[in-house]
Amino acid sequence: xxxxxxxxxxIERINRKELEExxxxxxxxxxxxxxxxxxxxxxxxxxxxxxxSDINKLEDLSKIPFTTKDDLRINYxxxxxxxGMDKVVRFHxxxxxxxxxxxxxxxxxxxxxxSELNARCLAMMGVKxxxxxxxxxxxGLFTGGLGxxxxxxxxxxxxxxxxxxxxxxxxxxxxxxxxxxxxxxxSYALYLAETIIQEGLDPKKDLNLRIGxxxxxxxxxxxxxxxxxxxxxxxxxxxxxSELCGPGVAAECHIKDGLHIWADQFIPEVIDPxxxxxxxxxEEGELVVTTIDKEAMPLLRYRTRDVTCLDLEPxxxxxxxxxxxxxxxxxxxxxxxxxxxVFPSQIEYVLGKMEELGDQYQIILTxxxxxxxxxxxxxxxxxxxxxxxxxxxxxxKKVESExxxxxxxxxxVDLVEPGSLPRSEGKxxxxxxxxxxx
Amino acid sequence: MPVTQICVFVENKPGRFAEVxxxxxxxxxxxxxxxxxxxxxxGIIRLIVNKPESSIKALEGLAKSINQVVVIPIAEQTSLxxxxxLLGDKKVNIDYAYTSAIPINGNLALILRVSDTEKTEKIxxxxxxxxxxxxxxx
Numbered sequence: 001x002x003x004x005x006x007x008x009x010x011i012e013r014i015n016r017k018e019l020e021e022x023x024x025x026x027x028x029x030x031x032x033x034x035x036x037x038x039x040x041x042x043x044x045x046x047x048x049x050x051x052x053s054d055i056n057k058l059e060d061l062s063k064i065p066f067t068t069k070d071d072l073r074i075n076y077x078x079x080x081x082x083x084g085m086d087k088v089v090r091f092h093x094x095x096x097x098x099x100x101x102x103x104x105x106x107x108x109x110x111x112x113x114x115s116e117l118n119a120r121c122l123a124m125m126g127v128k129x130x131x132x133x134x135x136x137x138x139x140g141l142f143t144g145g146l147g148x149x150x151x152x153x154x155x156x157x158x159x160x161x162x163x164x165x166x167x168x169x170x171x172x173x174x175x176x177x178x179x180x181x182x183x184x185x186x187s188y189a190l191y192l193a194e195t196i197i198q199e200g201l202d203p204k205k206d207l208n209l210r211i212g213x214x215x216x217x218x219x220x221x222x223x224x225x226x227x228x229x230x231x232x233x234x235x236x237x238x239x240x241x242s243e244l245c246g247p248g249v250a251a252e253c254h255i256k257d258g259l260h261i262w263a264d265q266f267i268p269e270v271i272d273p274x275x276x277x278x279x280x281x282x283e284e285g286e287l288v289v290t291t292i293d294k295e296a297m298p299l300l301r302y303r304t305r306d307v308t309c310l311d312l313e314p315x316x317x318x319x320x321x322x323x324x325x326x327x328x329x330x331x332x333x334x335x336x337x338x339x340x341x342v343f344p345s346q347i348e349y350v351l352g353k354m355e356e357l358g359d360q361y362q363i364i365l366t367x368x369x370x371x372x373x374x375x376x377x378x379x380x381x382x383x384x385x386x387x388x389x390x391x392x393x394x395x396x397k398k399v400e401s402e403x404x405x406x407x408x409x410x411x412x413v414d415l416v417e418p419g420s421l422p423r424s425e426g427k428x429x430x431x432x433x434x435x436x437x438x
Numbered sequence: 439m440p441v442t443q444i445c446v447f448v449e450n451k452p453g454r455f456a457e458v459x460x461x462x463x464x465x466x467x468x469x470x471x472x473x474x475x476x477x478x479x480x481g482i483i484r485l486i487v488n489k490p491e492s493s494i495k496a497l498e499g500l501a502k503s504i505n506q507v508v509v510i511p512i513a514e515q516t517s518l519x520x521x522x523x524l525l526g527d528k529k530v531n532i533d534y535a536y537t538s539a540i541p542i543n544g545n546l547a548l549i550l551r552v553s554d555t556e557k558t559e560k561i562x563x564x565x566x567x568x569x570x571x572x573x574x575x576x
Binding site for chain 1: 443445446447448449475476477478479480481482484499500501502503505533534551
């Protein structure tokens with residue numbers, strides 16, 4: 001367990017009271033700065049009649065208006081910049097999968113802090129000097145590749161910056177260079193495992209992978225089990241979003257029961273997405289994050305749209321920073337089917353538990369009359385095939401009833417051939433929305 | 439000696455049987471018997487071929503199940519009721535049956551998937567009913 005006891009910075013163990021004092025101090029400074037210097041946020045605060053002197057305790061944060069993705073879009077590309085261009089050393093641009101792209105800027109100090117957060121996350125997972133870290137997140141405008149890269153470099157690990165794509169080469173490198181750590185999206189990790197096995201290799205014997213750093217999309221416990229069986233013994237969840245910096249905002253420790261969010265840099269809140277009301281620990285809602293240590297683009301109460309809950313209980317790992325539960329999905333991923341709220345991750349969890357099914361699935365939304373309808377396509381494992389159609393129909397019914405037991409919703413399941421659903425090298429597109437075309 | 443049957447799970451859409459048949463043709467495999475059992479969105483293609491091993495290789499990546507079946511040549515004088523009664527009396531269940539697409543060794547053949555393959559072959563041979571083996575398909 002020695003490797004898991006690695007703390008990159010003693011601030012990870014700072015006592016809770018000191019941490020809160022630090023947060024309040026940094027929060028007040030951030031609010032003061034934006035109030036004085038930032039035309040957009042200054043105006044927003046004045047409109048909400050919030051003065052820096054109103055922030056006297058952490059709970060006062062709730063007086064501050066939310067920032068949303070729309071604020072970033074309105075200010076595209078650099079309207080929210082809080083420093084002169086001579087202080088900016090980097091731009092990243094988010095993929096714009098849910099609308100226009102958004103630009104995020106960094107000063108030298110922002111990059112340094114971001115690097116440190118990733119170093120903390122990786123160290124927490126047990127990554128250390130001597131490890132060979134293959135980073136198969138995209139390098140470039142996307143923050144994933146570079147963020148993890150800086151963290152691994154801080155720890156003195158050897159990096160293979162393989163970026164995305166070229167799966168065969170990824171596998172060759174992983175094998176030849178004896179990679180011990182793999183960083184990529186969980187969906188790509190599953191695809192890698194599948195391809196490795198197809199090539200006749202046994203990941204457990206032919207590879208040296210120890211730790212998986214999987215993030216950039218929500219994934220479930222059943223996928224963790226699959227990755228443990230197929231690829232590497234220690235898959236960890238890492239969380240972040242480009243608006244805040246990129247990966248490294250939060251990650252799992254070896255307890256693997258929630259992700260520590262680095263509270264000396266971020267103040268997390270969970271709110272009811274409808275009313276904006278702040279929810280207590282354990283209550284599920286939308287994660288809202290205030291950055292308290294950023295220079296180029298600080299954000300007040302940024303609505304991440306990610307659904308989670310806060311856990312303030314002390315963690316056996318010794319870190320005092322609060323935890324968020326594994327992300328259930330995005331607010332905008334939530335599907336409302338015949339009055340039932342459905343997160344794709346819930347379906348993934350059910351499918352992942354069933355041994356007869358492969359790793360790939362697709363959720364298809366259609367409209368039948370005024371109602372939305374949902375259908376799940378899932379690949380069967382070759383070993384689950386029978387010569388009798390009835391066995392396959394039984395399997396289909398079993399999947400449908402398992403989904404029903406979790407969602408309380410009748411969902412039609414289509415068993416499809418292995419290899420027939422699209423694979424992804426980055427973020428997987430699990431939901432196919434045909435509601436507009438039917 | 440039971441005969442190998444290869445079953446391929448395919449989606450019920452155009453071109454799936456074509457893919458299976460072309461892959462086999464490319465490696466010069468002869469399909470001696472086949473049957474498609476459909477179940478709505480998918481179907482199972484059942485195949486009896488002259489070279490099971492190279493067929494399995496040629497069909498790599500497809501979802502398959504490999505089973506054993508009993509193959510009986512049907513001659514003028516073959517009595518289906520006799521075969522069925524012999525098996526029924528000994529509590530062997532016939533799950534499904536189909537016939538070959540082309541003559542094998544001069545005769546069309548009856549392919550039986552049964553609850554107990556070895557027992558079936560034994561019963562048939564004891565009653566002088568010929569059973570084909572994979573070798574007969576050379």
